[in-house]
Amino acid sequence: MGRSPCCEKAHTNKGAWTKEEDQRLIDYIRVHGEGCWRSLPKAAGLLRCGKSCRLRWINYLRPDLKRGNFTEEEDELIIKLHSLLGNKWSLIAGRLPGRTDNEIKNYWNTHIKRKLVSRGIDPQTHRPLNEITTTTTTTVLTPAATISHxxxxxxxxxxxxxxxxxxxxxxxxxxxxxxxxxxxxxxxxxxxxxxxxxxxxxxxxxxxxxxxxxxxxxxxxxxxxxxxxxxxxxxxxxxxxxxxxxxxxxxxxxxxxxxxxxxxxxxxxxxxxxxxxxxxxxxxxxxxAVCLCCQLGYQSSNSTELCMNCKNSNGLYRYYRPLNS
DNA sequence: AAATAGTACAACCGCACTCCG
DNA sequence: TCGGAGTGCGGTTGTACTATT
Incomplete structure (x- = not known):
């Protein structure tokens, strides 16, 4: 027995969002805030699946998103983070304020992978592509090896x-x-x-x-x-x-x-x-923990003022909404 | 100018996890 | 303790756009 679908697929739109749909979603969240994505589409008058609304908001409509090209510093940071975390895009995104996991994932697949290959580095292992044996002091199971027991x-x-x-x-x-x-x-x-x-x-x-x-x-x-x-x-x-x-x-x-x-x-x-x-x-x-963005100077470098990351108790940047604040 | 190939990225899908009654 | 609802995540797909032939 499978789980119930997240929405009534028969009466939902799919594909690209229109400007009107975007505006409806923005207006609704501005008034009511995020949450209860399943009921949101109906309440907002959208013929969309709740998941779709959530994705659209998180990846595209959130006001705190940083649009535009990735900087060289962001590139390098993503590479470093990927070498540590593997394909944990949400964790990587947590270290890059204004960037979403989806955006980073896409950017990785379309740009950084190629960049690393051109440098002669395997994008998955972060090792030289032509390396046969290693003489380094540490043996690693995998960049983000999972130990079962x-x-x-x-x-x-x-x-x-x-x-x-x-x-x-x-x-x-x-x-x-x-x-x-x-x-x-x-x-x-x-x-x-x-x-x-x-x-x-x-x-x-x-x-x-x-x-x-x-x-x-x-x-x-x-x-x-x-x-x-x-x-x-x-x-x-x-x-x-x-x-x-x-x-x-x-x-x-x-x-x-x-x-x-x-x-x-x-x-x-x-x-x-x-x-x-x-x-x-x-x-x-x-x-x-002091968040990496502070260390890097991406956020407030003012020593008396913590960035949003550091204000967050768990040390991870999460989505923040300045809408109603 | 048209056809084709390549690229970028928004959106979808399905699974896993968490929360709560 | 259990099961369902809600949500989050990573992988994949679809499509618009651009470059090349």
């Missing part, structure tokens, strides 16, 4: 089984037991050092060997939480806003030392689950 349970009673989904994990090839976790909210990399004997069972959905700009924390003490300051400036070489955490190898009760300021104590605080640890780390990351 992370399991500490077999040899370790203090850490739970970890049904970790959709983490961007990169295995550090130099330190066999370190994984880098790409935090998509603020582009930081979290190095997770796991006990050698309790090596996590990684089941990558895709096995794509490629390189990355991910950083390692091999020389840092394993139990130390090191939160490096973000780079003030968008670096041409890489988006390296590093936050590192190393998990101490499993210890017996007798050897366990508690300290309020150590990573170990943090671990103990979150013994209810590794997911909680990620939640804690992520929260810290987000709390510290």
């Amino acid at each position: 992370l399991d500490f349970s077999s040899n370790n009673s203090s850490l739970p089984s970890l049904p970790v989904s959709k983490l961007n994990l990169m295995k550090n090839s130099q330190t066999n037991n370190t994984y880098n976790y790409n935090n998509i909210n603020n582009f930081s990399t979290t190095a997770i050092t796991v006990p050698t004997l309790n090596y996590p069972k990684i089941e990558p959905l895709e096995d794509v060997n490629c390189t990355s700009s991910g950083t390692t924390t091999e020389e840092e003490p394993p139990q130390q939480i090191v939160q490096q300051q973000k780079q003030d400036k968008f670096d041409e070489s890489e988006l390296n806003l590093e936050l590192s955490i190393g998990l101490r190898p499993v210890q017996t009760e007798s050897t366990r030392v508690s300290s309020a300021n150590t990573a170990e104590s943090k671990l103990q605080q979150v013994h209810g689950g590794f997911n909680q640890l990620f939640g804690t780390v992520q929260s810290a990351m987000v709390a510290q």
Whole structure:
């Protein structure tokens, strides 16, 4: 049994929007605001599907959209973000104020792909097209590798089984037991050092060997939480806003030392689950996050005034409507 | 000038996720 | 806890426009 269609297809217009339809939609949203897209068409007197209205508004009619050509800076930012996030267009769009996911996706497919190919770079992997082997220090499952399962349970009673989904994990090839976790909210990399004997069972959905700009924390003490300051400036070489955490190898009760300021104590605080640890780390990351557009100077560079991104508590730019404000 | 090929992008489709009763 | 409604997302398609022959 399939789900019901989103609208009565029989009595809806399809295809390009007319000026009148646009105006009706704009007028309606100006008065009533966004929301309840299913009932909106009828209320606004539009013979359109609610989804169609939503798409038209979000991708074309919103007043805060930045129309026009992409700048060189935007190009480079999209490339960097794509290398980190893959085809997560909405996330990429969240970092480009005034641009929509659809617009970026189209632009990627029509311009940037070709641009990268002409530079000799594979648009999907962001590796040189003619590269056969790699000598870089980090092996990455895929630019946005998805790990289906992370399991500490077999040899370790203090850490739970970890049904970790959709983490961007990169295995550090130099330190066999370190994984880098790409935090998509603020582009930081979290190095997770796991006990050698309790090596996590990684089941990558895709096995794509490629390189990355991910950083390692091999020389840092394993139990130390090191939160490096973000780079003030968008670096041409890489988006390296590093936050590192190393998990101490499993210890017996007798050897366990508690300290309020150590990573170990943090671990103990979150013994209810590794997911909680990620939640804690992520929260810290987000709390510290300064949006990229501010770093880049796209938005207000005035230090006393946060841009819309930074005003948004989750660190991600989302659509904002100045209509009724 | 007409036909054809290539390009750009708006719009659609279907799936997945979240929310709420 | 479950199921349906609403919404968001990524991939794909359709079509208008431009360049080339």
